Amino acid sequence: MTAGLRDDAASAAAEVSPALAVTDLRFAYPDGTPSLRGLSLDVAAGEKVALIGPNGAGKSTLLLNLNGILRAQSGSVRVFGETLTEDSLRSVRAQVGLLFSNPDDQLFSPTVMDDVAYGPLHMGLPREEVIARSEEALSSVGMLEFADRPPHRLSLGQKKRVAIATVLSMGTPILALDEPTANLDPMSRRDLIGLLDRLPLTILVATHDLAMVADLAPRSVLLDGGQVVADRATREVLNDAALLGAHGLEPPSAHGHPHA
Amino acid sequence: MSAFAAVVERYEERDSPLHRADARAKVPAAFVYILAITATREGDWGVLALLALPVFAGALVSRLGVWFVVRRTFLALPFVMAAVPLIFTRDGATVFTLPLVGWTASDEGIVAVATILARSWIAVGVAALLVSTTTIVEILRALRAFRVPRLLVATIFFAYRYFFVIGEEALRMLRARDSRSAAVPGHRAGGSLRWRAQVAGHMVGSLFVRSLERSERVFAAMQSRGYQGEPRFLDHPAFPSMHGVAAAAVVAYGVAVQLGARLA
Numbered sequence: 001m002t003a004g005l006r007d008d009a010a011s012a013a014a015e016v017s018p019a020l021a022v023t024d025l026r027f028a029y030p031d032g033t034p035s036l037r038g039l040s041l042d043v044a045a046g047e048k049v050a051l052i053g054p055n056g057a058g059k060s061t062l063l064l065n066l067n068g069i070l071r072a073q074s075g076s077v078r079v080f081g082e083t084l085t086e087d088s089l090r091s092v093r094a095q096v097g098l099l100f101s102n103p104d105d106q107l108f109s110p111t112v113m114d115d116v117a118y119g120p121l122h123m124g125l126p127r128e129e130v131i132a133r134s135e136e137a138l139s140s141v142g143m144l145e146f147a148d149r150p151p152h153r154l155s156l157g158q159k160k161r162v163a164i165a166t167v168l169s170m171g172t173p174i175l176a177l178d179e180p181t182a183n184l185d186p187m188s189r190r191d192l193i194g195l196l197d198r199l200p201l202t203i204l205v206a207t208h209d210l211a212m213v214a215d216l217a218p219r220s221v222l223l224d225g226g227q228v229v230a231d232r233a234t235r236e237v238l239n240d241a242a243l244l245g246a247h248g249l250e251p252p253s254a255h256g257h258p259h260a
Numbered sequence: 261m262s263a264f265a266a267v268v269e270r271y272e273e274r275d276s277p278l279h280r281a282d283a284r285a286k287v288p289a290a291f292v293y294i295l296a297i298t299a300t301r302e303g304d305w306g307v308l309a310l311l312a313l314p315v316f317a318g319a320l321v322s323r324l325g326v327w328f329v330v331r332r333t334f335l336a337l338p339f340v341m342a343a344v345p346l347i348f349t350r351d352g353a354t355v356f357t358l359p360l361v362g363w364t365a366s367d368e369g370i371v372a373v374a375t376i377l378a379r380s381w382i383a384v385g386v387a388a389l390l391v392s393t394t395t396i397v398e399i400l401r402a403l404r405a406f407r408v409p410r411l412l413v414a415t416i417f418f419a420y421r422y423f424f425v426i427g428e429e430a431l432r433m434l435r436a437r438d439s440r441s442a443a444v445p446g447h448r449a450g451g452s453l454r455w456r457a458q459v460a461g462h463m464v465g466s467l468f469v470r471s472l473e474r475s476e477r478v479f480a481a482m483q484s485r486g487y488q489g490e491p492r493f494l495d496h497p498a499f500p501s502m503h504g505v506a507a508a509a510v511v512a513y514g515v516a517v518q519l520g521a522r523l524a
Contacts, residue, residue, distance in 0.1 A: 069435045090443035098439040104470065105432040108463040118459065119440040124447035152469060170442060 017081040019045040019174055019202040020066065020096075025075035027061055027226075035061040036072065037226040043204060045080075045173070048196075050213040050234060051206040053223035054248030059206035060101070062223070063176045066204070067096040079174065094123065097167035101179035103159035107151035112143065112162050115151060119170035137169035138162075141195060157188030164195070174202045181209045211252040214238055222247060270332075270391045278322040278389070282503040283398035284405050289507035290390040294383045296514030301521070303371045308378045310517045314510060315385040322393050332388040333381055343376040396420050422478075426471050433463055 020043040027036040036058045043049050051059045064070040066077060068089045077084040079095045100106045109115035116134040125133070138144040141161040151159060160180065167175060180196070181189045193212050196203060207213060213220055213234055220237040222230040224247045230237055237243065241251050273279075278286075293314075300307050319329040348358075352366030391399070396417070403413050437459070443449035450456070 064435070067439050069439050090441065090449060091445075093439060094442035094444050098436075100432065100436050102432070105429070106436040108433055108437065108466050109459070110462055110465075114462075118437075119442065121451055121455065122441050122449060123444050124449050124451065125444075152466070152473075166440060170440060172442075 018042045018078075019047070019080060020204070021076075021078040022062070022066075023076045023078075025062070025065060025072045025077065027058075027065060027070060027072040035226050036065070036075075038075070039223070039227055040075075041221060041228060041231070043174075043202060045202050046200075047219060048203040048217045049205070050217035050220045051204060051223060052208070052210065052213060052220055052237075052249060053229070057223040057247075058226040059223055060178050061226075063098060063178050063204070063206055066174075066176050067093045067098055069098070093172075094170065095172055096174045096176060097170055097172035099163055099167055099175065099177040099180060101182055103156070103163040104151075106163040106166060107159060110150055111147070112138070112149050112151060112154075112165075113147040115162065116147075116165045116169045119166060123170070133169045133171065134165075137165040140168060141165045142191075155188075157184055157191070160184065160188070160192060161195070164192075168199075172201075174204070175199065177203070177205045177207075179207055179209075180205060181207065181212050208249070210238060210244075210249065214252055222249075224248075271395050272324055272328075272392045274323045274393070276321060276323045276393070278318060278393045281393075281506070282497075282500055283394050283402035284499055285503035285507035286390055286394055287399060287402040288406065289510050290386050292511045293514045294386055296511070296518055297379055297383045297386070299518050300375065300379055302375045304375070304521055305378075307517055307521045308375075308382065311514060312382050312385070314513065315382055315389065318389045319385075322389060324389075324392055329385055329388050329392070332392065333384045335388075336380060336384040340377055340380045343373050343380075346373050346376070422471075422474075425474070426467065429470065430463075430467055433467065437463070 020041070022039060022041040025036050025039045026034075028034040039058065039062065041062075051062065053059055061070060065072050066079075068077075068084050077092075079092050082088055082092065082095075084092050107115050109118060113134060116137055117130050120130040120133050135144060135147075138147055141164050143158060143161050143165060146154065146158065146162070151162065154162065164180075177196070180192060184192060189209075189212070193215055196205070197216055203217075205213075205217065217234055220230075220232065220234040221228055222237060222243070229247060230240075230243060238251055244251055297311050300311070315329070316326060319326045347365045347369040348363040350366050350369030350372055352368030354364045355367050355370060357364045400413050400417055403416070404410065441449075
């Protein structure tokens, strides 16, 4: 039952260096609450993987460990073969773009354009390239016409798109997203899923939106208690109602149709 | 929450008589005792030592430990440093002269500054003991019991409550910035100091705008639940008179030390 996609992904990953290799990661918050308890996970380049699991399973903590915002007490994170250390922080952050669940946390500049330009400017790229990259990122999320707006004058759906553009402009080959569809109206949500589907990047998305998982990610990793509980083809995981139920989730067909 | 709360929270859970003491006894006792400390005359080292004794005793009784309380008093050091120039401005016999600038330090100036430092240090020790052994809610309850204006009490409460929320928000913004602060081979990363300062300034600005917007949402939510400006407490426990007696004894000791020094 666990066969299929994972083995294919694993053998493909063995040939080239995997985009992400997380090995036996252990992390506890400063107050002593353990969050990750020996978590291991490989993601091949170009894969789109969903991280699912109940609140407190360790999904967001894992994402924050991928580019060194949080530093695990033990275990390792390797990005295209490069181990995450104090010295490699900056170069790993050029590989792994992180999208925070609340776009207001991500946007801090006076205009949309300034914010999208922050990443490339920090990299020290020449001005023309910064502008070219920023405009390209903004147009790929359909927000170029809002370039001069202050972020607090945008709707949530627009803020989400701009937040994605701020990561796209950095040109990171890996994109890690925390709850990207939370609080979006159905149309904005649909647009966002379409956008993520089209991006030719390695994508890791932590979410409770299992309908999006079904549309977007061929592979699902179920976390609970800071460990990987299941790592299989999305189709299998979402059809295993017993497994989902045991970890605080519901199959997407059971969502929102109490009278169907 | 946890990461930031651990830095800000001042209350330290322990099982001690000082923790169990009613805040309506502790708050006024601490207040009057601090006033007694500030009444110390310059160079009256004996009085300062006598007044420091109960603070030491309190640190031991509270099971926090002397070192714990001493560490917390360091928080006030930068403010106390404002008194240091007094060494050079006070008249008196010259003790030494600063090379280059040629400022002269007087003996009276040194005594004055040392007294100010000692007085502040002991007073901050009292305050550190109070907030380490009393939860914020109990302190607010005591302030209301002593008829401190409710607007002031409400302001203190909200400052405390939203310090956590806004601090967490700032922390998340810093994380988001750090995660986009990358370097690629062949380019000097980081940008100019001026640009980084600009970014930091904008972050402070957006934090302010967001806090303001949040305050409006919070106030609307409070009004819709019938808030009228008075903090409500679930219960009003009786005041144990023995706690009042103990508080009065501490205050009487401080006053007696000061009076004794002046009569002797």
